Amino acid sequence: MQNSILIQRDSLRGYANFVSVLLSRVTVSAEKKATYPYVFGVQLSHRDDKVSGRRWITEVGLRQENIGKPIECSILLKTDEVSAKVNEPIQVTRPKLVQQLIQDCSPIGQTPGVSVKRLDQESAMAFLHEVEREEREHPITLISCDRDGAYPVDLERLRSILVGLSDVVAVPVSVDTFAIEEIVGRRYIAFGGAINVIFPSRKGDRGWFCETVLFRPSEISDFHAEGKKVESEVLSAITHRTNLPYSWRHISPEMVNQAVLRSQLAQMLERAKDSNNSEELGDYIALLESADQELLTKDAELARIRIEYEEKEHEARKLQADIANLKYALSGRQASEDSQDDDVVEALAPLRESITAVLKGIPSLQQALELISSLYVDRIVVLDSAINSAKESDRGGFRFGDKAFELLSKLANEYWQALADGKGDQHAKAAFGHNAYAQNEGQALSGPGKQRRTFVYHGKTFVMEKHLKSGVKDSLAETLRIHFEWIAVEQKLVIGHCGKHLDF
Template identity: 90%
Template sequence: MLVYANKFIFEPKNGTEQIIQLVAKWVGQRAKQHVDAERLAEGIRELRLKDGSTLTSRATVSVDKKATYPYVFGVQLSHRDEKVSGRKWITEVGLRQESAGKPIECSLLLKTDEVSARVTDPIQVTRPKLVQQLIQECSPVGQTPGLNVKRLNGESALAFLHEVEREEREHPIVLISCDRDGVYPVESERLRSILVGLSDVVEVPASVDTFAIEEIVGRRYIAFGGAINIIFPARKGDRGWFCETVLFRPSAIVDFQAEGKRVESEVLAAITHRTNLPYSWRHISLEMVNQAVLRGQLARMLERAKESDNSEELGEYIALLESADQELLAKDSELARMRSEYEEKEREARKLQADIANLKHALSGRQASEDNQDDDVVEALAPLRESIAAVLKGNPSLQQALELISSLYAERIVVLDAAISSAKESDRGGFRFGDKAFELLSKLANEYWQALADGKGDQHAKAAFGHNAYAQNEGQALSGPGKQRRTFVYHGKTFLMEKHLKSGVKDSLAETLRIHFEWVAEEKRLVIGHCGKHLDF
């Protein structure tokens, strides 16, 4: 079973020698005997250690034991499980360096090998202690996730949302909150040390107003009350981007602890379930090192054979060597092709999962079966039904009008959490013109959207609203705070939304409406950032 896989880029002062010395020290501490780092670097066919574990290593070195570049090194330590009979643990470390002085790629892999299907004892997911020693002493590059615990507060909330929705983000973000007494379910620094290289860890300080942060980042991307939220990288489907999340509620965390499980192990398990396979493909295994060593030997033998005075007599020998080399290359190519096909299917599966998630949020085209109703869908449909009924009666709230349009036109309209929050604020202030708001939003999603989708431009599209209901900008210079109030983040990009629909001129939550939006041409979507009161200049 694959338990843990990870990859780092290090820039240690003493190069690969420093990393191999740390590996030798780590193995020696575990086995309680000295392990010669120089011998490990040169290659060990199989060494039986005092504790019964087995150590093997290979490296691309010359006849005189000097490193040859690109340098590749692999080591494997296997030992029996001290508590579970029939289970063996295998730890592998691989190194690759293109030339002397260059950064070093280091991959680690931890797996178990069971003697039969009868070995069913559960595994508590962990990472090798060697990881933390490498991080402390081998200078990981700056972009390595999890090098420091970050903080989420009012000042960093917008930057946090930008990072969450950044399309290029490749690693998860783990958000950890405290309970009412300021106690975290696991120490943030401990969690960071477990997840380093795999995920960033962001702590919500006890003193911050989580409700205010939720207004900025949205409920999906927040954690409070002692919960832990894992936010995976964004996936793109036909209906837009979506970030999958895994939320560990306080009640679930209490259950983990009651069962003797460590919280950090459960979080690590949730992450490695998605990251192990791709990292294992990029792992520098002993088999890969053996192939590199064999290639080097073949190349040297071919060179010597071609330079020999008896090259004509060795023609058949040379042909066999070249054939063996071509066979190795062909196998590498076939393996790369199979992995590429799998990755393509995996991307397609993730795309479909993103579409499914977005469809669940949009709730478009879903009908509950009379005989076997999905409770989640029925629960989600309830407010949608209420919104439709309110529109038919002519008295919807502003939030109902906004959410109904976003559900009916999910492929055309994206409503940011900030817009929902501003609509809620107006409703709390007694907003009285929900029917007018629905009319404007309906024209935005239909005539206006259609004109832009047909490439007719804003001047033509704005005719959908008639006179005085649409403004391309604010008509006066905006101050710094004024620009900030009209600036919103969508999929990691910042938009200044001056275009807006308007109704009413009073400084009143009950009678005035402003709907600020922007056209995202590459997605053919209108993004609404604000729907509520008039924003100050």
């Protein structure tokens, strides 16, 4: 069973007090027997129980080519507003009817999202083959867990929402994601509670490329803070790209009407030709044949328009793939100065603000941290936990952003260079002078204290006792601790915390 889902909302509930209209149509013979291909369509429309001027329309279409063949099912749920003044936001989700069909019917193997799949080191190569398979038509939604083994969304809930649209693949907490990344590549992996949506492959001038939409843990936290549902945001990102092509495949009531009309025309032509008065009915037969030919011509014209659109869409995707490949190859380097692309300007705006703040000597802690991360992308990795701790200090009135930038700059330059040259930590720490660097906490860490200094990078846990320090008060405004770890194999420094002093 194939299932196309467009703009979605929760299942219909309690609309007995509102006017509803139910329409259906089916292809049957004059004797009321099913004819093949068998096509059925039903449409239910009703008013919204909360938003005045909004009407909900649900369509279900079925097609079966012959007895015993799989039944293709498509479901469309859309709204119809009486005017532009009806602008209440729509919560994107899927109707319960989809889940009921999955539970009560027997979906064929090609239906995506029937079960949650698992990605580990043993299945990584098969996962990569599926990602890059040219025939793949549906997205893959990859979900990782945080260091405590918690996923950002209930796996079964997300699977039930994406069934028919996307496969759902989970990365267990016990696997070595660093090893998996070496097989599938960084573009097709997710870490630390992130969600990565991998769309079907597209061919560009530089080869095949899969577009991705990455939901980072910090972005997911913002969804929760804003009262948004993570599964709805993921579904929205997917349907934004799948709605149009799926709408062409939807078995709509109009499509059923056309099938019924063609069947009736064929039956009338057959009866007219077999009639004893066929010569007298010559004009009638010609009229029927003309109507039939007109329908075929309209179908051919519609198919031609769709092909032209798909070719243009393919070309646009191809160009986007080339752009994405170039961006990936540049590894975050700044675009050419003559580029005035709005996306580039928007991306550079925070960087400009951070540089201006540093030059004025008044950067926030978050600005200092993100600027170093942007300037030294090949040397410094800033975890989401570090960004969050910097935000917390800024909310607490942190006043020494210039000092923080100085320490971070030395970390990314002199300290990193010494370690990259193989000189060891004892030599490298001289970059900070006295009292600004500590190799450990100077006392045994308790269970909670050790946990607070434990961070996950590429699926591995690191107790980051090495830290830079400024201030001794228990104050968000005056005290700074930057906990980090040197990853020799990558020659990168990973910052797990940048903010207040962590309790022991």
